[in-house]
Every structure is written in C-alpha cells, then in structure tokens.
Amino acid sequence: MTGAELGWTDIDVPVELPEVVDHISYQGVVENAGATWDYFPGHFDPNYAQSQGNPTIYVNTMHLAGFADRVATDWAGPRSRVVRRSMRLAGSIYAGDTMIGRGRAVAKRCDTSVDPPRYLVDIQIEVTNQHGALCCPVELTLQFPENP
Amino acid sequence: MDQDPRYQQSYELAFGTYEDALRMVGAASEPRIAANPVSGARIQLFAAMVHDGNRSYWDPEFARQTWGGLLAPPALLMGWLVPPPWEPAGRPPVAGIVLRVPLPGTTFINAANDVEFLLPIVEGDRLTVVEELVSVSPEKRTRLGVGHFVETQETYHRDDGAVVAINRNTLFRFTPGAPS
Numbered sequence: 001m002t003g004a005e006l007g008w009t010d011i012d013v014p015v016e017l018p019e020v021v022d023h024i025s026y027q028g029v030v031e032n033a034g035a036t037w038d039y040f041p042g043h044f045d046p047n048y049a050q051s052q053g054n055p056t057i058y059v060n061t062m063h064l065a066g067f068a069d070r071v072a073t074d075w076a077g078p079r080s081r082v083v084r085r086s087m088r089l090a091g092s093i094y095a096g097d098t099m100i101g102r103g104r105a106v107a108k109r110c111d112t113s114v115d116p117p118r119y120l121v122d123i124q125i126e127v128t129n130q131h132g133a134l135c136c137p138v139e140l141t142l143q144f145p146e147n148p
Numbered sequence: 149m150d151q152d153p154r155y156q157q158s159y160e161l162a163f164g165t166y167e168d169a170l171r172m173v174g175a176a177s178e179p180r181i182a183a184n185p186v187s188g189a190r191i192q193l194f195a196a197m198v199h200d201g202n203r204s205y206w207d208p209e210f211a212r213q214t215w216g217g218l219l220a221p222p223a224l225l226m227g228w229l230v231p232p233p234w235e236p237a238g239r240p241p242v243a244g245i246v247l248r249v250p251l252p253g254t255t256f257i258n259a260a261n262d263v264e265f266l267l268p269i270v271e272g273d274r275l276t277v278v279e280e281l282v283s284v285s286p287e288k289r290t291r292l293g294v295g296h297f298v299e300t301q302e303t304y305h306r307d308d309g310a311v312v313a314i315n316r317n318t319l320f321r322f323t324p325g326a327p328s
Contacts, residue, residue, distance in 0.1 A: 022198075022199055028197070031196075031197045032197055034193070034197075035190070035193045035194045035196075035197040035224075035227070036194065036224065036226075036227040036230065037227055037230040037231075037232065037233065038226075038227065038230055039159075039233055040159055042255075042257070051255075051324065052255050052257065052292065052324050053291075053292045053293065053324045053325055060258070061226070061258045061261050061317075062194075062223050062224060062225075062226060062227055063197070063198065063223075065222070065223035065261065066194065066195075066197070066198035066200065066221055066223035066224070067198055068223075069200075069221065069222055069223050070198055070199070070200045070202070073200075073202050074200075074202075078202050078203040078204045078210065078214070079214055081215075081219075081222075081265070081268060082222040082265060083264065083265050083266075084263070084264050084265070085222065085223075085261075085262070085263050085265075086260075086261075086262040086263075087260065087261050087262075088259070088260045089257070089258050089259050089260060089261075092257075
C-alpha cells in the first residue's frame with residue numbers, strides 16, 4: 001500500500017481513508033519493545049501487566065502512533081509527512097487483539113504563515129480493537145509537497 | 149507493591165508526595181543526548197514492527213531525494229532518547245524526567261501524547277532532548293487505580309541546534325486497584 005501518491009489539490013474533503021487492520025500477536029508486542037527500546041515490563045511481562053490491572057502485555061504509545069501514521073501515509077503516499085499528531089490512550093491494545101484504524105480527512109488548508117507555504121490536510125483516526133472499543137482517538141496533520 | 153528489582157534498569161521511579169511533585173513543576177532537565185544517531189537499521193526495525201512499507205523508510209534513493217536520507221518514522225521520536233538497556237562503561241541509564249517526579253504511585257501507563265514535527269528527522273541525525281515538567285494533577289481515580297496525571301514537554305534538537313520536534317506527554321502515575 002505504498003504506490004499511490006495523492007496530490008494536495010486532488011483531495012476533496014471530507015473523505016474516508018482505507019481501513020487498516022493489524023493483528024497484534026505476542027511476538028508483535030515483544031517486537032514493539034525491542035524496536036523502541038521501551039522495556040517497561042507492561043510491554044513484555046504478562047505477570048507485571050496483570051499486577052497493573054491489565055489482562056496481559058500491551059503495545060506502547062509509539063506502536064499506536066506508528067499505526068495511526070501508517071493509516072494516514074498509506075493513503076497519502078510517501079511524499080507526505082506527519083507534522084502534528086495528538087492522541088489519547090483511552091484503552092490498551094493487548095497481545096492477541098486486532099487493531100483497526102479508520103481515518104477520515106476532514107480539512108485541507110494552505111498555511112501561509114510560513115515561507116514557503118505549507119499544504120496541509122487534517123485527519124481524524126480512530127483506532128479500535130476487535131470488540132469495537134475505541135482505544136485511541138487521533139488527530140493528525142499531514143504536510144504535502146510544496147508544489148502540489 | 150515494591151518496585152521489582154528485576155526491572156530497575158529499565159525504569160527506576162522516584163517516590164514522594166504530591167507536594168514533593170508540585171515543587172518540581174517548571175523544572176527542566178539537563179540536555180540528554182541520544183546514545184546513537186538515527187540509523188537505517190532502527191528505522192526499518194520499527195517500520196517492520198508496524199508493517200509500514202512507506203518508501204521513505206525503505207528506499208534509500210527515494211528517501212535521499214525526498215528527505216535527504218531515510219526518514220525516521222515520526223512515531224519513533226521518543227525511542228531515540230531511550231537509553232540502551234546496558235552499556236559497557238557501566239554508565240547508569242538516565243531515565244526521562246517523568247520517572248524522576250516524586251509521587252506515591254508504584255507504576256504508570258501513558259494517557260495522552262501531542263507532538264509537532266517541525267522538520268524531518270533523517271538517518272544520521274543525532275538528537276538531544278530537553279525535558280520540562282509542565283504539571284502534576286491532584287489525585288484522581290480511574291478504572292486502573294488512584295494516582296496523578298503528569299504532563300511533560302520534550303524539545304528535541306539536532307546537533308546544529310535546529311529544533312525538530314516538540315512533544316507533550318501525559319502519563320498516569322498510579323497504584324493499581326485498591327479502593328480508597
């Protein structure tokens with residue numbers, strides 16, 4: 001899902017982004033700790049996670065952020081860049097869960113407060129689990145190339 | 149629940165009262181420099197973990213023309229400043245300021261994150277972070293337990309001084325379960 005490239009001028013808002021689904025295995029959560037160097041034990045030790053009141057180990061903020069960024073840039077293409085991301089960790093994604101990312105581009109704007117101007121698209125993403133629980137609402141802004 | 153000695157390397161919490169924590173609000177850390185420059189290997193390990201085929205992470209020529217080098221996944225920002233789990237000189241890993249806020253809570257979980265990426269971060273960049281304690285909430289009860297929300301701001305810059313990202317994070321420092 002990296003071939004398509006959208007131009008800023010071609011985008012009509014609002015528009016739904018393609019859904020992204022990822023199953024999170026135990027290996028995936030451990031890869032998460034290894035790739036981010038985040039060895040907080042809630043991310044690799046089920047006993048510790050349970051002592052916190054969780055059913056088992058869970059992915060960290062960087063993993064959820066990376067998944068949200070993927071929802072946006074899979075759609076927009078590799079010349080777009082995340083310039084702002086705001087997320088709330090409302091619920092956790094545990095080993096064994098499935099993450100579902102649904103995005104919606106809600107606004108496009110040209111930021112002329114800087115030179116050269118920035119061509120931006122605002123996106124809202126909801127990361128839910130397989131039970132439909134909203135785990136992570138995200139607001140994200142993508143910047144598109146200077147000459148759209 | 150005492151801190152488990154098996155985990156002290158990865159997160160050593162400071163303990164104290166809410167009043168102790170409030171006295172630290174506004175404090176800024178000394179700059180901390182990343183143990184390693186941004187590397188293609190870590191960029192691709194992270195991209196593989198989230199199953200992201202973005203050419204900016206995988207195609208060196210495309211990335212060089214587009215960004216000046218392989219692009220660091222924005223989501224990996226905080227990861228560059230996590231100390232390695234072990235170092236040969238025995239230098240103790242320096243934890244982020246958020247773990248050094250004295251509070252009663254025995255554990256923590258992240259609650260919110262808000263970040264602005266001012267400039268692309270690319271392979272070879274070496275990042276330094278300055279952290280500031282923005283606020284500590286009064287005691288709150290959530291489904292996980294009782295604790296305090298701790299808000300910090302991290303400003304990341306490159307060796308040339310350019311600020312590349314500003315990250316605001318809120319973490320819940322709590323003691324699990326037990327009703328008050």
